[in-house]
Amino acid sequence: xxxxxxxxxxxxxxxxxxxxxxxxxxxxxxxxxxxxxxxxxxxxxxxxxxxxxxxxxxxxxxxxxxxxxxxxxxxxxxxxxxxxxxxxxxxxxxxxxxxxxxxxxxxxxxxxxxxxxxxxxxxxxxxxxxxxxxxxxxxxxxxxxxxxxxxxxxxxxxxxxxxxxxxxxxxxxxxxxxxxxxxxxxxxxxxxxxxxxxxxxxxxxxxxxxxxxxxxxxxxxxxxxxxxxxxxxxxxxxxxxxxxxxxxxxxxxxxxxxxxxxxxxxxxxxxxxxxxxxxxxxxxxxxxxxxxxxxxxxxxxxxxxxxxxxxxxxxxxxxxxxxxxxxxxxxxxxxxxxxxxxxxxxxxxxxxxxxxxxxxxxxxxxxxxxxxxxxxxxxxxxxxxxxxxxxxxxxxxxxxxxxxxxxxxxxxxxxxxxxxxxxxxxxxxxxxxxxxxxxxxxxxxxxxxxxxxxxxxxxxxxxxxxxxxxxxxxxxxxxxxxxxxxxxxxxxxxxxxxxxxxxxxxxxxxxxxxxxxxxxxxxxxxxxxxxxxxxxxxxxxxxxxxxxxxxx
Amino acid sequence: xxxxxxxxxxxxxxxxxxxxxxxxxxxxxxxxxxxxxxxxxxxxxxxxxxxxxxxxxxxxxxxxxxxxxxxxxxxxxxxxxxxxxxxxxxxxxxxxxxxxxxxxxxxxxxxxxxxxxxxxxxxxxxxxxxxxxxxxxxxxxxxxxxxxxxxxxxxxxxxxxxxxxxxxxxxxxxxxxxxxxxxxxxxxxxxxxxxxxxxxxxxxxxxxxxxxxxxxxxxxxxxxxxxxxxxxxxxxxxxxxxxxxxxxxxxxxxxxxxxxxxxxxxxxxxxxxxxxxxxxxxxxxxxxxxxxxxxxxxxxxxxxxxxxxxxxxxxxxxxxxxxxxxxxxx
Numbered sequence: 001x002x003x004x005x006x007x008x009x010x011x012x013x014x015x016x017x018x019x020x021x022x023x024x025x026x027x028x029x030x031x032x033x034x035x036x037x038x039x040x041x042x043x044x045x046x047x048x049x050x051x052x053x054x055x056x057x058x059x060x061x062x063x064x065x066x067x068x069x070x071x072x073x074x075x076x077x078x079x080x081x082x083x084x085x086x087x088x089x090x091x092x093x094x095x096x097x098x099x100x101x102x103x104x105x106x107x108x109x110x111x112x113x114x115x116x117x118x119x120x121x122x123x124x125x126x127x128x129x130x131x132x133x134x135x136x137x138x139x140x141x142x143x144x145x146x147x148x149x150x151x152x153x154x155x156x157x158x159x160x161x162x163x164x165x166x167x168x169x170x171x172x173x174x175x176x177x178x179x180x181x182x183x184x185x186x187x188x189x190x191x192x193x194x195x196x197x198x199x200x201x202x203x204x205x206x207x208x209x210x211x212x213x214x215x216x217x218x219x220x221x222x223x224x225x226x227x228x229x230x231x232x233x234x235x236x237x238x239x240x241x242x243x244x245x246x247x248x249x250x251x252x253x254x255x256x257x258x259x260x261x262x263x264x265x266x267x268x269x270x271x272x273x274x275x276x277x278x279x280x281x282x283x284x285x286x287x288x289x290x291x292x293x294x295x296x297x298x299x300x301x302x303x304x305x306x307x308x309x310x311x312x313x314x315x316x317x318x319x320x321x322x323x324x325x326x327x328x329x330x331x332x333x334x335x336x337x338x339x340x341x342x343x344x345x346x347x348x349x350x351x352x353x354x355x356x357x358x359x360x361x362x363x364x365x366x367x368x369x370x371x372x373x374x375x376x377x378x379x380x381x382x383x384x385x386x387x388x389x390x391x392x393x394x395x396x397x398x399x400x401x402x403x404x405x406x407x408x409x410x411x412x413x414x415x416x417x418x419x420x421x422x423x424x425x426x427x428x429x430x431x432x433x434x435x436x437x438x439x440x441x442x443x444x445x446x447x448x449x450x451x452x453x454x455x456x457x458x459x460x461x462x463x464x465x466x467x468x469x470x471x472x473x474x475x476x477x478x479x480x481x482x483x484x485x486x487x488x489x490x491x492x493x494x495x496x497x498x499x500x501x502x503x504x505x506x507x508x509x510x511x512x513x514x515x516x517x518x519x520x521x522x523x524x525x526x527x528x529x530x531x532x533x534x535x536x537x538x539x540x541x542x543x544x545x546x547x548x549x550x551x552x
Numbered sequence: 553x554x555x556x557x558x559x560x561x562x563x564x565x566x567x568x569x570x571x572x573x574x575x576x577x578x579x580x581x582x583x584x585x586x587x588x589x590x591x592x593x594x595x596x597x598x599x600x601x602x603x604x605x606x607x608x609x610x611x612x613x614x615x616x617x618x619x620x621x622x623x624x625x626x627x628x629x630x631x632x633x634x635x636x637x638x639x640x641x642x643x644x645x646x647x648x649x650x651x652x653x654x655x656x657x658x659x660x661x662x663x664x665x666x667x668x669x670x671x672x673x674x675x676x677x678x679x680x681x682x683x684x685x686x687x688x689x690x691x692x693x694x695x696x697x698x699x700x701x702x703x704x705x706x707x708x709x710x711x712x713x714x715x716x717x718x719x720x721x722x723x724x725x726x727x728x729x730x731x732x733x734x735x736x737x738x739x740x741x742x743x744x745x746x747x748x749x750x751x752x753x754x755x756x757x758x759x760x761x762x763x764x765x766x767x768x769x770x771x772x773x774x775x776x777x778x779x780x781x782x783x784x785x786x787x788x789x790x791x792x793x794x795x796x797x798x799x800x801x802x803x804x805x806x807x808x809x810x811x812x813x814x815x816x817x818x819x820x821x822x823x824x825x826x827x828x829x830x831x832x833x834x835x836x837x838x839x840x841x842x843x844x845x846x847x848x849x850x851x852x853x854x855x856x857x858x859x860x861x862x863x864x865x866x867x868x869x870x871x872x873x874x875x876x877x878x879x880x881x882x
Contacts (some may be wrong), residue, residue, distance in 0.1 A: 006606045007623035251851055453637035453695075455625045457651030457702060464625075471641050 030404025038252030042348035064230035075154035083162035091170035114220025117314030162207035169203035219493035255400035325520030336526035360427035368435020398493030554615035561610035588759035590882035630699030645679035813855035
């Protein structure tokens with residue numbers, strides 16, 4: 001009783017304390033510094049809202065906010081409109097090749113979206129291949145730079161966020177509800193509108209909000225496609241690069257506004273979804289509906305078209321990376337020169353990517369899984385606090401977190417800037433929410449009495465965690481490791497702020513090649529990233545639980 | 553092995569007093585049952601003994617050793633759970649060996665004791681099977697073997713039979729009782745099933761709303777309930793105002809259905825109540841009657857079936873009762 005903590009709470013209390021310590025140091029402290037930079041004057045002494053007034057007083061930044069929100073709403077609406085019928089077709093209609101469609105539909109979530117954006121530029125940009133080909137026929141189309149292109153890429157890369165949970169929801173609809181509706185005289189078509197869709201609505205909205213938040217935070221896609229259109233995350237980055245590091249007041253203002261927006265969206269979602277939860281008791285998966293031949297063909301074409309269109313940019317990049325570039329100009333000859341140019345100087349960036357991803361995946365697992373366990377098993381205020389704090393990185397754009405890291409760990413007792421560790425820590429913090437959610441969902445399915453049985457048989461709570469809970473979670477944990485690994489490998493928004501000198505990963509190489517005129521190197525780097533993210537998924541396909549992708 | 557002494561134990565969850573100042577003594581080798589409806593606190597009390605729920609007050613001893621502040625994993629308890637809690641990632645033998653491994657018992661001895669324990673629960677030869685290959689009854693045997701094999705000081709059963717079908721429940725409870733008696737390990741058994749409790753227990757503590765309502769041997773609680781709750785929870789009974797059976801006072805009287813006989817079959821000196829037969833049902837050996845008296849009271853009566861008896865709903869009927877089997881309740 002020295003600690004004053006009851007013996008059966010010592011393990012959760014210890015985990016919660018360590019978790020809060022880590023998140024406090026590497027999440028709350030950097031965010032606090034971003035916040036305080038935004039509300040302090042130039043000397044860092046007096047409270048002021050002058051920074052906010054300055055930023056919000058400039059039409060350029062007001063436009064950045066308006067553009068970001070407008071693009072986010074448009075992309076979310078289009079994505080949802082495309083993904084819900086897609087999900088319905090996969091869950092309830094006789095579409096051939098469902099397994100293949102599902103496997104391919106999950107891929108955009110792990111492939112880097114800025115690669116897709118860059119491919120769109122190479123294909124449809126001013127001197128794009130398709131553009132030039134069309135021009136040779138005297139045809140033209142509007143510019144893909146600006147909002148249109150950004151929305152297109154968001155739609156192609158983010159639709160699985162809506163698709164995957166909605167498929168699951170459609171499959172979880174209790175058949176007897178539909179049967180009841182039809183028994184009451186409702187036609188099948190009307191039943192879908194009045195019964196099935198309302199039941200899956202919470203899942204659709206949850207997915208749609210993920211899309212919206214993702215668009216707010218995304219840095220790479222607007223960086224490639226926005227040109228002179230101001231966008232939130234990009235401007236925060238540019239402001240920060242331009243400011244003196246100790247006091248990033250203006251970048252701080254944008255960062256705080258960005259966090260507030262996402263937090264607001266999340267709060268609205270929580271309120272709305274907690275009030276409307278339609279849990280249904282599924283006895284069996286709902287049946288595949290019988291439809292006419294024309295409708296079946298249409299549904300099949302629809303599903304395959306979306307899946308393939310989303311992957312075409314990635315495929316195109318891989319093909320293009322084996323062609324010859326002279327400066328930015330493409331020559332249609334097979335060539336390995338791009339990869340030569342990429343790897344000749346050094347393999348270091350590739351090694352960096354692999355090492356960072358491995359370290360971050362290990363770190364995320366070691367932190368996220370115990371937190372997920374505590375959040376799921378221990379009902380108390382501390383556990384709720386831990387849950388909220390561990391979910392917070394989800395609402396924080398990578399750029400903003402990275403700015404906080406630089407401000408916090410540039411001087412003082414803990415100096416991390418200039419080294420590799422700062423990247424690994426930033427990645428770990430960013431992916432913690434995924435690990436926590438994934439782990440707590442798995443723990444939720446493990447009967448708590450298994451642990452009690454183990455304890456009563458003489459294993460301490462910690463031994464029980466290691467010997468009973470972890471083995472039963474193993475499949476889920478490994479799946480989480482793979483998914484964390486691949487998403488870290490293609491992380492860009494925090495990376496561009498935090499990388500330094502020899503610690504450039506592959507994403508930065510591509511980013512720098514984009515800024516310069518090394519289109520060849522950029523395609524080779526993009527191809528490499530595609531391989532690095534796809535290979536583990538393909539190799540460990542059986543292990544990966546695809547539904548978890550939507551929690552990333 | 554040891555007796556269990558529970559003194560002044562309390563636990564509240566929020567505003568709910570789950571267990572309210574409970575004191576009990578369980579003798580060494582006794583089969584003791586905590587019986588009551590759901591939410592009465594019986595499981596909370598069991599979990600406090602096991603170490604999974606903290607006490608707000610009071611203490612628990614095994615023999616002379618105070619255990620309520622020990623971590624659960626050093627209490628040396630064998631616990632059997634409602635949902636078996638058999639580790640799905642271990643074989644049957646692995647499950648049974650689990651507690652022995654935790655105690656660092658030598659491998660050869662583990663093997664011997666696992667075999668022995670499996671034989672006790674009639675699962676000889678099942679050691680290499682996986683839990684998903686077993687039926688519910690077999691899983692519960694594995695759980696029992698796993699709890700017995702560590703030779704615990706105390707055995708705890710948390711509604712161990714409620715997931716089994718009715719027939720298996722009856723045969724398993726006898727088996728559990730026989731095993732416990734042959735090993736002589738003190739056992740505390742939680743159930744909401746009054747018949748199960750009466751069948752297996754040396755003594756029963758009847759619980760209601762966090763309090764111990766009545767503690768005693770099954771037959772005493774059945775025949776001499778101390779409260780309306782005890783009378784009604786322990787089997788079916790008729791609670792009638794004392795005046796109706798010719799007693800003074802405002803109290804109620806418990807009259808068991810089987811204490812009522814058809815007047816024609818009863819001794820002459822038994823008091824008689826008359827009414828109309830509202831409902832009659834034959835449940836195999838037992839016949840149940842609902843008799844509506846002139847004041848509207850419905851009395852339940854039960855008797856063994858007799859081949860020459862024919863009773864029709866709506867008929868007028870006279871019942872006689874054994875005055876010795878009236879229990880006046882406070």
